[in-house]
Amino acid sequence: MEIRLLRYFIAVANQQSISGAAKHLHLSQPTLSRQLSELEAELDTPLFIRGNRKITLTAEGMFLLTKAKEIVELVDKTEANFNQPTEFISGEIYIGGGETKAMQFIAKALKHLTHHYPAIQFHLYSGNADDIMEKLDNGLLDFGVVIEPTDKQKYDYLHLPATDVWGVLMRKDSPLADKQSIQPSDLIDKPLLISRQTTVDNELTGWFGQDVKNLSITGTYNLLYNAALMVEEGLGYALCLDKLINTSGDSNLCFKPLNPDLHAGLNIIWKKHQVFSNAARKFLEQIRNNMEKYTHNE
Incomplete structure (x- = not known):
């Protein structure tokens, strides 16, 4: 299966028209139709x-579209890091991460790196840990920032000097809003919104002392912003990390930490035996340098 055919297929799927895709690709309509028929014949479907x-x-076709986009993205990512002039460092870095203040540490490293190597370009992908690891495994990301624990059989990692605090996001007029902290018994009968991350399930199950799936789960979320809107409408209490949603001033929401407290350590991870581009290698060096400076300043 040729990459060229996958690009044609993606264009037709996006345009929903042979004529529109042909115009976009600067091909004749009969040529494009023939190429697509050959693709269907090759796949026998x-x-x-x-x-x-x-x-x-x-x-x-929907299944192929998902895979075709991943394949083409991987090819483009690989090609972008070749044929670069040798006198300076350039290329692209692909970083995935969830909603966490640790991304500020990543931002500082990127700022320093792009100051010294302005030809480097970075691409950020937001998702939960399961999303990030899938894209790492498929070669679509160079690095991921995820909550501990890390699968040490599959990934190399560095522990970032940042810790997130677990708690509950709720309306300021909710029955629990006057409490300083939230205990497991406070949430047993409450409608909960929880993250879909596998590692989060494990951590919260330990904190509750029972399988989190046995609780009153009203909904799940991938990233917190939309979940916060559900909380604001009174749909439930969101178990989440602190400092991701603004709860100051005129906000209708407040955040209460868990008791006993539950912290989330954060790692930057990459696939074992990964061969880095020059840009990705320089980024990792910068992360290590920044961590050393942070440790010495402690």
Whole structure:
């Protein structure tokens, strides 16, 4: 399967039209139609439902679209780090992370790096730990910033000098808002919104003393911003990390830490035996240098 054909397929899926995709690709419509028919023949499955006004994807086509985008992104990522002039460091760095204040540590490293090597470009991907590790495994990210623990069989890592605090995001007029901290018994009968991360389930199960899935789970979230809107509407209490949502001033929300307290250590991880681009290698060196300075200043 040629990368060129995957690019054609993605264009048709985006345009929902052979003629629109052909114009976008600077190809004749018959040429593009023939290429797509050859792709369907190669895979021995229909990829499109051809309507009068637009083209939609079959279930197999939707599956291929997801994989095609990943493959093309990986190819583009690889090519971007080759054929660069040798007299200066350039290239692209792909970093994934969840919502955490630790990303400020990453930002400081990137600021220093791009000051010295302005030809380096970085790309950020936001997602939870499961999303990040999947993209690391598929080669779509160079680094991920995730909550501990880390699978030491699959990834090398550095422990970042940052710790997040677990607690509960709630409305200021909720029954628990007057408490200084939240105990497991406070939440047993409350509607909860929890993160979908596997590692989070394990941590919260330990804190509650029972499987978190046995609690009154109203909903789950990937990133906290939209979950905070649900909390504001009174849909439940969000178990989350501190300092991600503004609860000061006129905000209707407040944050209460857990008791006993529950902290989240943070690691920057990468695949074992990974061969880095020059840009990614320089970034990792900068992270290590910044960590050494942080340790000496403690």
